[in-house]
Amino acid sequence: MGVTAAETPRGDTPRTETPLTAPGEILHTGAAEYPGLDTWRELPLKQQPDWQNHPDFDSAFEQLSANPPLVFAGEVDKLKRRLARVAEGEAFLLQGGDCAETFKDATADRISAKVKTILQMAVVLTYGASLPVVKMGRMAGQYAKPRSSDMETRDGVTLPSFRGEIVNDFDFTEEARIPDPKRMVTAYHKSASTLNLIRAFTEGGFADLRAVQQWNKGFMENPAHARYEQIAGEIDRAVKFMDACGVEFEGLKRTEFYTAHEALLLDYERALTRIDSRTGHPYITSGHFVWVGERTRDLDGAHVDYMSRIRNPIGVKLGPTTTPETVLALIDKLDPHREPGRLTLISRMGAKNIRQKLPPLVEAVRDSGAKVVWVTDPMHGNTITAQNGYKTRRFDDIMDEVRGFFEVHAAAGTYPGGMHVEMTGDDVAECLGGSDVIDESAFDARYESLVDPRLNHKQSLELAFLVAESLTRVT
Numbered sequence: 001m002g003v004t005a006a007e008t009p010r011g012d013t014p015r016t017e018t019p020l021t022a023p024g025e026i027l028h029t030g031a032a033e034y035p036g037l038d039t040w041r042e043l044p045l046k047q048q049p050d051w052q053n054h055p056d057f058d059s060a061f062e063q064l065s066a067n068p069p070l071v072f073a074g075e076v077d078k079l080k081r082r083l084a085r086v087a088e089g090e091a092f093l094l095q096g097g098d099c100a101e102t103f104k105d106a107t108a109d110r111i112s113a114k115v116k117t118i119l120q121m122a123v124v125l126t127y128g129a130s131l132p133v134v135k136m137g138r139m140a141g142q143y144a145k146p147r148s149s150d151m152e153t154r155d156g157v158t159l160p161s162f163r164g165e166i167v168n169d170f171d172f173t174e175e176a177r178i179p180d181p182k183r184m185v186t187a188y189h190k191s192a193s194t195l196n197l198i199r200a201f202t203e204g205g206f207a208d209l210r211a212v213q214q215w216n217k218g219f220m221e222n223p224a225h226a227r228y229e230q231i232a233g234e235i236d237r238a239v240k241f242m243d244a245c246g247v248e249f250e251g252l253k254r255t256e257f258y259t260a261h262e263a264l265l266l267d268y269e270r271a272l273t274r275i276d277s278r279t280g281h282p283y284i285t286s287g288h289f290v291w292v293g294e295r296t297r298d299l300d301g302a303h304v305d306y307m308s309r310i311r312n313p314i315g316v317k318l319g320p321t322t323t324p325e326t327v328l329a330l331i332d333k334l335d336p337h338r339e340p341g342r343l344t345l346i347s348r349m350g351a352k353n354i355r356q357k358l359p360p361l362v363e364a365v366r367d368s369g370a371k372v373v374w375v376t377d378p379m380h381g382n383t384i385t386a387q388n389g390y391k392t393r394r395f396d397d398i399m400d401e402v403r404g405f406f407e408v409h410a411a412a413g414t415y416p417g418g419m420h421v422e423m424t425g426d427d428v429a430e431c432l433g434g435s436d437v438i439d440e441s442a443f444d445a446r447y448e449s450l451v452d453p454r455l456n457h458k459q460s461l462e463l464a465f466l467v468a469e470s471l472t473r474v475t
């Protein structure tokens with residue numbers, strides 16, 4: 001069984017090239033017999049629900065295995081080429097989206113707000129870095145969550161922890177918390193409709209540079225953001241200048257936009273792995289880019305083994321306990337052929353740690369000669385508990401970690417390739433601070449995240465402006 005995709009539409013300028021329709025005929029077949037794709041089942045496997053004996057497990061797995069791929073191998077390969085440019089210092093990577101997507105929020109409004117915010121951030125960063133920005137959403141598949149404990153106790157009642165809506169429900173009842181494999185099928189369909197909308201938006205004119213610039217003017221109208229007037233004005237003049245020069249804006253109406261999620265739930269990833277019949281190689285087709293989290297990156301564990309066998313560009317999160325030896329061993333295992341764009345290292349050290357903990361890793365990788373993409377995740381090392389009990393992060397800590405990341409790379413003579421943030425396009429109150437200040441008193445009314453706190457729309461844009469400012473000073 002396979003899928004035939006239409007020929008990629010070609011415009012009249014190189015910028016109209018789009019990755020999200022398959023280049024030429026791309027056939028994917030199931031991966032039932034492919035050697036090595038089930039080795040992970042024999043290895044230490046963390047953070048999974050115990051559901052193999054659930055009466056619906058086999059039918060859910062079979063259904064997913066027969067479903068069409070969500071992304072095409074040709075698109076995935078193109079992303080790898082884009083990331084190869086990032087590794088060379090010729091582009092910047094922006095990854096952003098929810099900590100955990102939810103089924104209920106897979107709506108047109110929420111998805112468009114998120115895509116819009118990422119596009120707005122990308123325009124600001126493109127200007128700041130004077131480089132192309134590779135845009136990627138933690139979207140259309142970010143449904144599985146690692147937890148610090150398998151069980152959760154409230155008022156003397158102990159139930160399985162919430163592991164993301166692809167596994168169970170957030171409500172604290174026994175019925176909600178029992179893992180249900182049918183949820184994987186729902187997550188697939190939610191991802192398909194999310195991706196469908198993303199493709200429509202980013203190929204259908206929504207990404208028009210002039211429109212994105214207009215939205216940024218909305219942000220600038222808020223007096224709290226006056227300090228970004230200079231850079232916003234410069235971008236505006238640049239766009240007007242292009243217009244006056246007769247730049248063909250048709251080509252700038254479309255943009256490449258890739259999807260990413262943590263490859264945590266291996267039953268789901270295995271069921272959506274397909275063999276690309278052009279090359280005979282296995283690809284995870286649940287998203288373009290997948291990463292291994294801080295809790296599952298054990299060298300001899302199931303997750304790293306599975307990632308070593310698929311051909312997508314992949315990421316690995318690196319927390320403050322990571323040693324240079326571990327990083328070099330991860331590179332050998334995950335990118336043995338030193339393939340450009342294959343491996344992204346996502347550092348999440350915490351603002352307090354980054355200036356001490358990151359340099360030995362960056363230097364070891366530099367000295368080994370391996371070419372990786374280095375990205376900062378300034379969120380996961382900066383989580384605190386607010387006085388009123390909410391899990392939160394301070395905007396200033398997030399920005400401090402980003403600054404530390406740039407400093408470390410400047411000192412090592414390496415390239416700070418990108419930024420990975422938890423954000424939303426909505427006006428939530430989950431992270432503290434920002435110029436249009438969010439404080440704890442707003443949490444009760446506007447805290448929505450089921451897991452980690454996200455930057456809201458304004459905080460996300462503000463972060464992009466601040467990063468752009470530091471980049472313009474460097475370039």
Ligand code: PEP
Pocket residue numbers: 099146262292293294295317348380452
């Ligand atoms: C995440 O990205 O939501 C996450 C759980 O990150 P980490 O693996 O870095 O803790």
Ligand code: MN
Pocket residue numbers: 099100380422451452
């Ligand atoms: Mn998170």
